[in-house]
Amino acid sequence: MMRNSILNDRHATLGSSLDGDKWNDMAIPWSYHTDPNEETIAVRSRAALFDVSALNLVDVTGTDAEAVLNAMVAKDIIKLKVNTGIIAAEMNEAGELCDDIMIIRLGANEFKISHGSGKTPDNLSKLSAGKNIKVQKDDDTHVLSLQGPKSLEILTPHVGIILSELPYFGFVKTTLFGIHVIIGRGGYAAERGYEIYSSAKNTVTIWDKILEIGKPFGIMPASWNCLELTRVEAALQFFPFEMPEGDTTPWEAGLGWAIDSDKAAEYTGKAAALKSKGQERVKQGGLVCQSATAVEAGAKIMKNGIEVGVVTSSSYSQYLMQSIAMMHIKPEYSAIGTEVEIVGKITSCKARVAQTPFYDPMRLRTYPERVKG
Numbered sequence: 001m002m003r004n005s006i007l008n009d010r011h012a013t014l015g016s017s018l019d020g021d022k023w024n025d026m027a028i029p030w031s032y033h034t035d036p037n038e039e040t041i042a043v044r045s046r047a048a049l050f051d052v053s054a055l056n057l058v059d060v061t062g063t064d065a066e067a068v069l070n071a072m073v074a075k076d077i078i079k080l081k082v083n084t085g086i087i088a089a090e091m092n093e094a095g096e097l098c099d100d101i102m103i104i105r106l107g108a109n110e111f112k113i114s115h116g117s118g119k120t121p122d123n124l125s126k127l128s129a130g131k132n133i134k135v136q137k138d139d140d141t142h143v144l145s146l147q148g149p150k151s152l153e154i155l156t157p158h159v160g161i162i163l164s165e166l167p168y169f170g171f172v173k174t175t176l177f178g179i180h181v182i183i184g185r186g187g188y189a190a191e192r193g194y195e196i197y198s199s200a201k202n203t204v205t206i207w208d209k210i211l212e213i214g215k216p217f218g219i220m221p222a223s224w225n226c227l228e229l230t231r232v233e234a235a236l237q238f239f240p241f242e243m244p245e246g247d248t249t250p251w252e253a254g255l256g257w258a259i260d261s262d263k264a265a266e267y268t269g270k271a272a273a274l275k276s277k278g279q280e281r282v283k284q285g286g287l288v289c290q291s292a293t294a295v296e297a298g299a300k301i302m303k304n305g306i307e308v309g310v311v312t313s314s315s316y317s318q319y320l321m322q323s324i325a326m327m328h329i330k331p332e333y334s335a336i337g338t339e340v341e342i343v344g345k346i347t348s349c350k351a352r353v354a355q356t357p358f359y360d361p362m363r364l365r366t367y368p369e370r371v372k373g
Helices: 008-013 036-045 065-072 120-128 151-158 200-213 224-233 270-276
Strands: 048-051 056-061 084-091 097-107 110-115 134-137 142-147 171-176 179-185 193-198 283-289 300-303 306-317 322-329 339-343 348-354
Touching: 008 200, 036 048, 036 224, 048 200, 048 224, 056 065, 056 120, 065 110, 065 120, 084 270, 097 120, 097 171, 097 179, 120 134, 142 151, 142 200, 151 193, 151 200, 179 200, 193 200, 224 306, 224 322, 283 339, 306 339, 322 348
Parallel strands: none
Antiparallel strands: 048 142, 056 110, 056 134, 084 097, 097 110, 142 193, 171 179, 179 193, 283 322, 283 348, 300 306, 300 339, 306 322, 339 348
16 A cells, blocks of 8 residues: 655655655655755754654564564564664574664553564564554554754754763654654664654644754755665665575674574574574675766676676665665675675776774664663
8 A cells, every 4th residue: 555654745845746756655765956965064063854654664562562563573573672773684484684663662561663674564464463462554644764963952942851971873752842752762874863753633733843943053855866875875784685585594694682592582584594594695894886877786796717706786875975785695705895796787996895883973883782871
């Protein structure tokens, strides 16, 4: 079923035709009248506001909610504290990734899930059978993402909590401009930022007010082309590009941190996943490419005439003045500095294996608990 953001009129005014590729059955604003590279500068130096309402949201409540979610993912949900979110590996029985999932705990028996385009609905349905649990898809809630070093300063006077004390991956019910919302600290840009969950009826007001109060700080509305730039700069993965469904283990996608190896409880794919550790066919990594444009996603990575990997995502970052790419590559060719060739249908060039994230002021690296302050 086609979904629409309540902000589509705002996106159209900003220049979006809303006719590009959909995500989770929602039309998204891939571009505005403004240059996505200028939007990226706003993200990196000031603040920018994204509409990420195309996320799939599900509310899971009931006395069996914790047990069902704990049986679905590889992180220990029993240890997840109230007002905290976590990214967890969700797998099939073969120990292969089947979705990209974040679980937010808002109460003892109250969870909100954000997930990609994979098997989460099917897995929840299967595991919930006969249990005291309610699973409700949430198509009303919209999500705004304010990203950038000025985001805290912009929001602080208008939030019903001490926002500076909200930890990374902390989520709390509060008010913004007197409107009931959930605010979480996080985002997809490797900057300090906040995600605001609000009902559809209040989202236009919140969008307009944030842009209004943000004017003195140089805020910009930002398109999804900008979001793609910032997330590749930060080497943040996207399902299923960096984690092809049913064909990639968490270890191969660099998501070992999304598994609690000492978790006692059983969960889908546990035995296969733990057995596959150390058996990686590929490694997740990054490339800096000798190209004036972005190389093609899906391009082959070659070494001495042998195919050794594939480009999973790419961008040309004017901010970094580099053509960068994310990749899967055979482990023996993954050392930083290894020189390879990119061979695509449109673009072919030399490249070298590079440390990721390419841009990392917060030192996100891989696991949110490492972010302090």
